[in-house]
Amino acid sequence: xxxxxxxxxxxxxxxxxxxxxxxxxxxxxxxxxxxxxxxxxxxxxxxxxxxxxxxxxxxxxxxxxxxxxxxxxxxxxxxxxxxxxxxxxxxxxxxxxxxxxxxxxxxxxxxxxxxxxxxxxxxxxxxxxxxxxxxxxxxxxxxxxxxxxxxxxxxxxxxxxxxxxxxxxxxxxxxxxxxxxxxxxxxxxxxxxxxxxxxxxxxxxxxxxxxxxxxxxxxxxxxxxxxxxxxxxxxxxxxxxxxxxxxxxxxxxxxxxxxxxxxxxxxxxxxxxx
Numbered sequence: 451x452x453x454x455x456x457x458x459x460x461x462x463x464x465x466x467x468x469x470x471x472x473x474x475x476x477x478x479x480x481x482x483x484x485x486x487x488x489x490x491x492x493x494x495x496x497x498x499x500x501x502x503x504x505x506x507x508x509x510x511x512x513x514x515x516x517x518x519x520x521x522x523x524x525x526x527x528x529x530x531x532x533x534x535x536x537x538x539x540x541x542x543x544x545x546x547x548x549x550x551x552x553x554x555x556x557x558x559x560x561x562x563x564x565x566x567x568x569x570x571x572x573x574x575x576x577x578x579x580x581x582x583x584x585x586x587x588x589x590x591x592x593x594x595x596x597x598x599x600x601x602x603x604x605x606x607x608x609x610x611x612x613x614x615x616x617x618x619x620x621x622x623x624x625x626x627x628x629x630x631x632x633x634x635x636x637x638x639x640x641x642x643x644x645x646x647x648x649x650x651x652x653x654x655x656x657x658x659x660x661x662x663x664x665x666x667x668x669x670x671x672x673x674x675x676x677x678x679x680x681x682x683x684x685x686x687x688x689x690x691x692x693x694x695x696x697x698x699x700x701x702x703x704x705x706x707x708x709x710x711x712x713x714x715x716x717x718x719x720x721x722x723x724x
């Protein structure tokens with residue numbers, strides 16, 4: 451039986467997301483969650499994660515685009531910005547590496563303060579951790595703080611994406627691959643940093659109505675010890691959450707018997723990285 455890590459992103463972003471993730475954790479429908487410690491809700495929501503510390507992987511969702519920075523250094527440098535602006539500045543090497551390092555440490559501090567330990571893994575909100583400048587900072591801080599804790603790093607590299615031309619998610623998946631995935635993977639291998647064997651879960655949120663048909667493809671494309679990311683949420687009023695409807699449809703799927711049936715059909719079980 452193939453074991454994969456099923457990770458719900460964005461824990462702490464708002465009440466609807468955190469509520470959905472906790473509900474799924476209670477039913478053993480997830481094996482990991484990635485946390486936004488920059489959120490105003492983080493402190494209150496973090497307490498609800500403590501009962502699951504030894505049950506699932508709890509990671510840091512390193513954020514540079516959502517809300518406001520925690521560190522004074524980044525606030526003074528260039529603060530948070532839209533993903534499109536961040537991409538341009540990253541590839542033109544216009545980001546302040548020292549300020550980003552201060553921000554990553556601040557987000558790790560916030561995680562450690564709330565949960566009493568460092569994260570099991572680190573990844574990036576909107577996959578920013580693999581971008582130029584940012585990835586060097588992530589690798590540096592990993593060596594300074596996370597290696598000794600035994601943390602792993604999410605790797606989104608998937609070379610098979612380029613051969614799935616007929617897949618309706620081809621363009622979105624390909625763009626994510628072209629934004630530093632292979633380079634980051636090489637660094638992880640070279641530095642012997644633990645990381646997942648494959649990555650899946652990317653799709654056009656506009657197609658979320660078909661999520662129950664999309665998810666089995668993720669199971670089929672995952673290697674043993676691969677990560678599938680997901681974004682569940684329950685009903686709530688959040689004007690700033692553009693994918694709220696998709697979150698609800700994902701949540702309903704993971705709560706359903708269909709999800710369990712799909713796991714059995716694919717001969718897959720969900721579990722922790724270690």
